[in-house]
Amino acid sequence: MVLCDVPRPRNANATRQAILEAARERFCAESYDDVGMRDVARDVGVDAALISRYFGSKEDLFVAVMDSCKNGRDLMDGSREDFGERLAREIVYGDMTPCEYEDGGAKMRGLLILLRSIGSTKAMDVVQRTSNSRFFEPLTQWIGGEDAPVRARMAAGLIMGMAIGRELSDGYSSLDEAQKASLAQRMARALQGLIDG
Amino acid sequence: MVLCDVPRPRNANATRQAILEAARERFCAESYDDVGMRDVARDVGVDAALISRYFGSKEDLFVAVMDSCKNGRDLMDGSREDFGERLAREIVYGDMTPCEYEDGGAKMRGLLILLRSIGSTKAMDVVQRTSNSRFFEPLTQWIGGEDAPVRARMAAGLIMGMAIGRELSDGYSSLDEAQKASLAQRMARALQGLIDG
DNA sequence: TGGCCTTGTCATCAGGCGTTGACAAGCGTC
DNA sequence: GACGCTTGTCAACGCCTGATGACAAGGCCA
Numbered sequence: 001m002v003l004c005d006v007p008r009p010r011n012a013n014a015t016r017q018a019i020l021e022a023a024r025e026r027f028c029a030e031s032y033d034d035v036g037m038r039d040v041a042r043d044v045g046v047d048a049a050l051i052s053r054y055f056g057s058k059e060d061l062f063v064a065v066m067d068s069c070k071n072g073r074d075l076m077d078g079s080r081e082d083f084g085e086r087l088a089r090e091i092v093y094g095d096m097t098p099c100e101y102e103d104g105g106a107k108m109r110g111l112l113i114l115l116r117s118i119g120s121t122k123a124m125d126v127v128q129r130t131s132n133s134r135f136f137e138p139l140t141q142w143i144g145g146e147d148a149p150v151r152a153r154m155a156a157g158l159i160m161g162m163a164i165g166r167e168l169s170d171g172y173s174s175l176d177e178a179q180k181a182s183l184a185q186r187m188a189r190a191l192q193g194l195i196d197g
Numbered sequence: 198m199v200l201c202d203v204p205r206p207r208n209a210n211a212t213r214q215a216i217l218e219a220a221r222e223r224f225c226a227e228s229y230d231d232v233g234m235r236d237v238a239r240d241v242g243v244d245a246a247l248i249s250r251y252f253g254s255k256e257d258l259f260v261a262v263m264d265s266c267k268n269g270r271d272l273m274d275g276s277r278e279d280f281g282e283r284l285a286r287e288i289v290y291g292d293m294t295p296c297e298y299e300d301g302g303a304k305m306r307g308l309l310i311l312l313r314s315i316g317s318t319k320a321m322d323v324v325q326r327t328s329n330s331r332f333f334e335p336l337t338q339w340i341g342g343e344d345a346p347v348r349a350r351m352a353a354g355l356i357m358g359m360a361i362g363r364e365l366s367d368g369y370s371s372l373d374e375a376q377k378a379s380l381a382q383r384m385a386r387a388l389q390g391l392i393d394g
Numbered sequence: 395t396g397g398c399c400t401t402g403t404c405a406t407c408a409g410g411c412g413t414t415g416a417c418a419a420g421c422g423t424c
Numbered sequence: 425g426a427c428g429c430t431t432g433t434c435a436a437c438g439c440c441t442g443a444t445g446a447c448a449a450g451g452c453c454a
Contacts, residue, residue, distance in 0.1 A: 010420055010431050031316030033230040037412060047433050052413055118361060119228030119313045131365045149372060150379045153362055154387070161358020164315060165350055168328045175346060182347045190351070190387065207401050207450055234442060244403050249443055 008045060016054050018044045023051075024065045027113045032062060032123035062123060066130045069110035075159075076142045077107070084192030085184075091162050092172065092184040108163070110134060115163060143195060155194045162187060205242060213251050215241045220248075221262045224310045229259060229320035259320060263327045266307035272356075273339045274304070281389030282381075288359050289369065289381040305360070307331060312360060340392060352391045359384060 008015065022043040026035045037058060041048040055061040078086055090108055114131050117123040140152035166172055172180055205212065219240040223232040234255060238245040252258040275283055287305055311328050314320040337349035363369055369377055 008432095012431065015431080030318055031228075031230070033228070034316075034318045036410085038410095048412080049414080049434080050432060053432090058412065115361075116316045118364070119231075119316045121227055121231045128365055128367070136366065147376075147379060150376050150383065153366075153369065153372070153380055154359075154383050157358035157362040157384075158355055159358065160361050161354035161356065162350075164312075164357050164361070165354040168315070168325055169333065169350075170325070172350065175350070179344075179347050182344060183350055186347065186351050187354075205402095209401065212401080233440085235440095245442080246404080246444080247402060250402090255442065 012054075015044070015046065015050070019046065019051055019054060019061075020064060020068055023061055024068060024109070024113070027062065027065055027116065028109055030116065032117035032120040037061075059122070059126065062117075063126055066110065066113065066126065066134070069113065069134075070107070074107040075111075076138065080195065082192075083195050084188035084190070087159060087191055088162075088184045088188035091159065091166060092180055092187065111160070111163065115160060115167075145197060147197075151194045151197075155191055158187065158190060158194075209251075212241070212243065212247070216243065216248055216251060216258075217261060217265055220258055221265060221306070221310070224259065224262055224313065225306055227313065229314035229317040234258075256319070256323065259314075260323055263307065263310065263323065263331070266310065266331075267304070271304040272308075273335065277392065280392050281385035281387070284356060284388055285359075285381045285385035288356065288363060289377055289384065308357070308360065312357060312364075342394060348391045348394075352388055355384065355387060355391075 008018075019040060023035070023040045026040055026043070037048040037051050040061075041051055051061060055064055075087065076083070094108065114127055114135070117127055120127075136152060136156060139156055140148050143152050143155070172183065175183065205215075216237065220232070220237045223237055223240070234245040234248050237258075238248055248258060252261055272284065273280070291305065311324055311332070314324055317324075333349060333353060336353055337345050340349050340352070369380065372380065
């Protein structure tokens with residue numbers, strides 16, 4: 001989103017990194033199909049051809065973006081006791097759209113990117129692979145114990161579904177504050193129940 | 198998917214209907230962006246230009262498809278007591294892909310189409326409008342009682358999330374039969390709990 | 395049978411996409 | 425200061441998309 005009129009110093013690593021971050025923002029806000037190489041290039045202030053040269057193809061860029069995200073595992077940062085509340089708060093109240101580096105909502109970013117491109121045929125392979133290796137499997141392992149795979153699926157389903165529901169209803173804008181609080185509480189309880197067994 | 202080598206009898210209504218059904222199958226299996234007018238036309242055995250003439254634009258066709266689906270409300274067909282079990286069974290065991298008319302999985306079709314195109318910027322307006330008027334609002338009304346909007350969001354989230362999780366993990370193929378049963382049971386209980394209060 | 399409205403086809407358009415290879419400009423090194 | 429590698433730009437390609445308007449052919453009615 002930041003255009004530089006003063007020419008960027010010639011630095012391959014920095015440019016590559018800038019492309020990666022711009023792409024991450026784009027994939028965070030739009031689906032795989034809707035993100036264009038030219039869009040990303042414009043954000044960085046660079047020619048689209050450069051992206052092809054640095055990353056190979058659009059799909060490779062997408063993979064690189066996914067790899068650069070602190071996927072899944074971050075959801076499990078913090079104590080086990082308030083997992084439900086943390087997640088619920090993040091989804092109901094957190095701002096997932098701005099997508100700034102290391103900031104609020106950053107934890108959800110990898111997941112958000114997956115959800116955005118979930119429908120795209122072209123990205124499906126990557127999405128499936130990534131969601132398994134970066135989301136389902138770590139969550140299953142983290143939950144542990146009896147019936148962990150099943151409980152992880154349920155938790156993941158609830159998390160994804162609520163995140164999508166939020167997108168669909170524009171940040172749960174039709175709910176008032178009390179209702180949002182109630183939603184967060186219900187979600188927290190449901191998630192925590194799945195974690196605790 | 199059915200190609201007719203013998204020329205279709207000239208019948209505007211029938212052709213229009215055939216286009217609508219072919220489009221419904223396509224939108225059921227692919228995202229808005231991935232479905233091409235030429236694909237739909239080929240399925241029907243007709244020229245793509247005809248679709249434009251009958252339906253106006255691709256977006257209009259998408260709207261017509263959504264209108265033609267028995268959305269949302271169908272999820273609430275049947276008794277209130279086994280809502281959770283019905284839905285859970287549909288999602289965990291039902292085949293949502295074949296997408297045949299009036300057959301198993303048909304109830305989920307409208308929802309499936311929404312989920313498929315959830316990431317597309319071009320379809321977002323229609324998706325948001327439809328998911329509200331055909332899914333969230335009826336569900337809220339059907340649940341009724343105290344806190345209905347919140348409980349409806351939770352239920353919708355769980356349904357959508359589990360449906361997506363299913364797509365992501367290829368029909369929960371990594372789970373064995375016992376685990377699938379456990380998943381269905383957990384989901385049924387969670388949903389029913391939301392319905393009952 | 396001849397006319398005419400309806401139904402469907404065909405060629406084509408403008409625009410967008412990802413990608414490519416040839417060229418320009420910066421910058422360190424000898 | 426000139427060479428040469430790196431970094432970035434530019435123009436173009438081939439392909440695909442949704443949409444349009446001119447045209448062919450079926451089918452009904454007089």
